Amino acid sequence: MIITSAKPLEEILALLKDEDDIFVIGCNVCAAKLKTGGEPEVLEICRRLEGHGKRVVGWALPTAACSVRSFESLAQKNEKINEAHCILVMGCGSGVSTVASVTEVPVYGSNNTLSLGGSSEGKLLSGQCIMCGNCTISEFGGLCSKSQCPKGLLNGPCGGAVDGMCEVNRENDCVWNLIYERLKKIKRLDLLYSIHAPQEHGFK
Ligand code: SF4
Ligand code: SF4
Structure with a gap:
């Protein structure tokens, strides 16, 4: 949407x-x-x-x-x-x-x-994807750090999150926290060992 x-x-x-x-x-x-x-x-x-x-x-x-x-x-x-x-x-x-x-x-x-977003269970989900042209969402449990992490990090969190909330926008969950919890739940934490090269996401 x-x-x-x-x-x-x-x-x-x-x-x-x-x-x-x-x-x-x-x-x-x-x-x-x-x-x-x-x-x-x-x-x-x-x-x-x-x-x-x-x-x-x-x-x-x-x-x-x-x-x-x-x-x-x-x-x-x-x-x-x-x-x-x-x-x-x-x-x-x-x-x-x-x-x-x-x-x-x-x-x-x-x-x-x-933005490109969605809606589910009556909630509007905005900023779900920035259409980067090189989708990595499947490696992160269906969550996109390029669009949902203000720093667009691909290899884990910046370390600034407080109580699971993003240090840049304190009203938002740190997406890397969500990614970790999701991958843990689906028993795919191994995916976090892959190193992703820098990408020019947002600039196709
Ligand atoms: S990785 Fe790129 S294409 Fe995939 S959801 Fe995120 S912004 Fe969209
Ligand atoms: S706290 Fe999490 S979502 Fe926020 S900038 Fe750092 S890694 Fe990205």
Whole structure:
């Protein structure tokens, strides 16, 4: 899941200051789950834009903004898109760029894209992966130190953790503590004897 947060309305209005005849596209996957681009949020932004004097020609909620097949597939959901002079996408950056690839009109995004995360048991998990292009997560019990250790350490902890909490961000568990406990539980502490060479993670 791509983690997004909604931009403040003032910022969206500033983006759209020279625009009118706006078509709004939500995203019924990640953004809907995060309440940054599902149907209620789409209807709300339409209402608020109109409240600020903007004409909204229509809206659509494709399954995922990042997998829009074509302009025609969007028009099938709402042909009013043909009247649009610009499009506001309520998805992640990938959704915005995917929509931009199928239309000639200006495309804007209403969200900030924060990280690759997930959700489980009602909890939002952010920053689970930085898409480094060289995945080592299987060697660490399904936990990623590149994304969850602020120092991105690959060969064990820095030694600064206090009571299992990270010295950089004291509200977070030290991921290396979690990795150790996980590997111990699954009887794979042997994996910690492998030495990992430095990687340019984060810079593919
Ligand atoms: S090792 Fe790289 S690809 Fe694998 S989860 Fe971590 S950041 Fe993502
Ligand atoms: S305390 Fe743990 S998570 Fe925090 S920087 Fe050190 S090794 Fe990384």
